[in-house]
Amino acid sequence: MAESLGLSVRKITDLVLRGGDIDFKYNDSFSLSEGTAAHRKIQKEMTETHQEAYQKEVSLSLETDIFGIPVIIKGRADGIITDPTGGVTIDEIKSTTLPLDYFYQQQAPHLGQAKCYAFMYMQTLENPPAAVTIQLTHYQLETGETRRYTSQHSAADIAAFFADLLEKYGVWLRMDREWEITRNAAIHALTFPFPAYRKGQRELAVAAYRAIAAGKNLYACAPTGIGKTLSSLFPAIKAMGEGKTAPLFYLTAKTVTRTVAEEAVRLMAARGLRFKAITLRAKEKICVNADCICTPQNCAYAKGHYDRVNDAVLDMLEHNDLITPAETEFYALKHQVCPHEMALDAALWCDLVVGDYNHVFHPDAYLRRFFNDDKRDYVFLIDEAHNLADRVRDMYSTGLRKSTLSQVRTGLKDKDKLSVNLRKGLRLLNAYLSDMRKEHEGRHVVTPTVDMVFVAFVKMAVEATGEWLAAKAGHSLHGDILELYFEMNKFLMIAELFDQDAQAAGAFTTITEFYGKDVTMTLFCLDPSKIIADRLSLAKSSVIFSATLLPLPYYRDILGGSAEDLMVSLPSPFDPQRLRLVSRCDISTKYRNREGSYAPIARAIFDTVSGKPGNYMVFFPSYEYMHKVYDIFCAQHPGVETIMQQSEMSEDERAAFLARFDERNTQTLVGFTVLGGIFSEGIDLKGDRLIGSIIVGVGIPKISLRQDLIRDYFNERNGQGYDYAYVFPGMNKVLQAAGRVIRTETDEGVVMLIDSRYATGQYKRLFPAHWAHMETQWS
Secondary structure (H helix, E strand, C coil), rough: CCCCCCHHHHHHHHCCCCCCCCCCCCCCCCHHHHHHHHHHHHHHHHHHHHHHHEEEEEEEEEEEEEEEEEEEEEEEEEEEEECCCEEEEEEEEEEEECCCHHHHHHHHHHHHHHHHHHHHCCCCCCCCCCCCEEEEEEECCCCEEEEEEEEECCCCCCCHHHHHHHHHHHHHHHHHHHHHHHHEEEEEECCCCCCCCCCCCHHHHHHHHHHHHHHHCCECCCCCCCCCHHHHHHHHHHHHCCCCCEEEEEEEEEEHHHHHHHHHHHHCCCCCCCHHHHECCCCCHHHHCCCCCCCCCCCCCCCCHHHHHHHHHHHHHHCCCCCCCHHHHHHHCCCCCCHHHHHHHCCCCEEEEECCHHHHHHHCCCCHHCCEEEECEEEEEEECHHHHHHHHHCCCCEEEEEHHHHHHHCCCCCCHHHHHHHHHHHHHHHHHHHHHHHCCCCCEECCCCHHHHHHHHHHHHHHHHHHHHCCCCCCHHHHHHHHHHHHHHHHHHHHCCCCCCCHCCCCCEEEEEEEEEEEEEEEEECHHHHHHHHHCCEEEEEEEECCCCCCHHHHHHHHHCCCCCCCCECCCCHHHEEEEEEECCCCCCCCCCCCCHHHHHHHHHHHHHHHCCCCEEECCCHHHHHHHHHHHHHHHHCCCCCEECCCCCCHHHHHHHCCCCCCCCCEEEEEECCCCCCCCCCCCCHHHHHEHHHHHHCCCCCCHHHHHHHHHHHHHHHHCCCHHHHHHHHHHHHHHHCCCCCCCCCEEEEEEEECCCHHHHHHHHHHHHHEEEEEECCC
């Protein structure tokens, strides 16, 4: 007999019973602890009122089948009231920050949940009543107002409702079960899509499979050319076919890497794989409108979206295995629904979700529909993982600037009550920041705790802003105030982490900075490792990889790992002799020596590029440094063609810049760029499009208050503060820039490192194994 599938009541009702509009002018934002506290408050009141007749948190379970598929439906009623005559009331409690009148309009799934609990509860009774009372209890978190809505339903009506609900959900369940059989058969027959593995590719694939099968995390340094995407996807798909994992998530920092994952799936599909994969894009990038305003008044696709979206998702899944953003847009237009929300719904029925780090790690934008339950059999495949720590640190750092608050306040001239309340809330925040500036006489302040008085003022301003936004959808300042509303909500969200256990939340500090009359209060994440570890725990296993994940112990630590996690460092598959490596250790680029380094660096660049005509890139620590050397180089070598990166470049300008690196060039082209910038990683100039990289400096981040705070934190934690804050992140930029040269097994080129520090043991120990043949040059 087939094993019964576990289903939650809420999962069924949220899908089948939803309807109406997308309306983001209402933002129901509150913490789990706030919702739990509200439930306990109401349950306590109900217990005091009804005594023994009231039961809270009643677990319910029902074994049945849907279209012949055995299922166990589970749920938990918030409260059940029984009376001496046998009458039954099912109490469903919902807390919200929305206006209660609006919240009641969204009550169909809530009522459906309660009806399901009523049916399931009556199955446990020897003499069930002929009718049952449903009570919806709505609690407004900000005002403390409670409203109750009751309705009577016959047992026959409840039974008919439950049967109809399961039949409608059965369409989805049967589709999913039939697809699982088709997919697993195809996976079982799938073989590796190439006649042979590349050097290191099999080792990575085996390590990934073993980690997934064992439920462990793997940290892998896999140099360019191994085929990291296929080496992680293929074993993960095989593990899925064997029932060792559920959906896969392929997470990256850049759009271009997501297309590589799509190509890997296409490659396996061409060899018989049946596999549903969807690529998610940010809402702003896939929105069909010029302005991404998700209200029924501003968007025809938002109006009635939930009435049409189920048909849209079924249509798209029926006709596509690989769902790219282009397919999503096509079906969204066909069914007149929001493409972003439709894609998120479709992802629940796919085997692979390809997306950004945000979809798992962001404090607000993560995929709640996947991760807000106890399911833990996902697998995360995290590419370009050297970027993850900084990305998460940015996600969990936020600030409020006095000048922004003042600009909104002074721009809002309306005299109505809502506008007056909003201005009052912003004025309190402004006054508080002004008082801080006077108190500290313009000196920056760093504290390990959050300022709870300021947080209280932010909460007041958020409440006033939310009420204003709900009533002023067409106002000229609506966009600016909505943006501020999101900023303040994020501030509150991060502030809440200060009160949590550091092992669960991460290490934070508050930085208050003064610039003239302006003040910024920033909540800054010092150590993202605890946050990353917490999010990785949402999955059964994670494969975390990059071409430059060196040194591995550092990345395992900063990316949330532990001693139990696995590590593997693989050799480069390319012939090391095809890359000439040169270290110019006679030139110091330290800040105190920079002025004297400009001319020697210009000479070193010319010496390198004059050896062989072709395309070269030079990477500098800053724009200022780049301009100084560029001017000298151009003055001394006017016959050499040059091109220079600009500080602000559009997508078209970036494309035009890279197009200059043509493999048909017969003369030398030198591109002057910034280390760690848009051209130092994520570009793929194969063959003769790039034959040399010259890297100036060791890439350390600019010395700053924030980097020094990171240094001090890790000095206290492990005694490696300078390495964690400066050396290791800097060296990663160097490795990324150097990796632009050899992209295929037939490429040849040169990499020159310019800095005296490369001669020291501190840096030599960070060189990858395939750099063992590096030459050291002295003038």
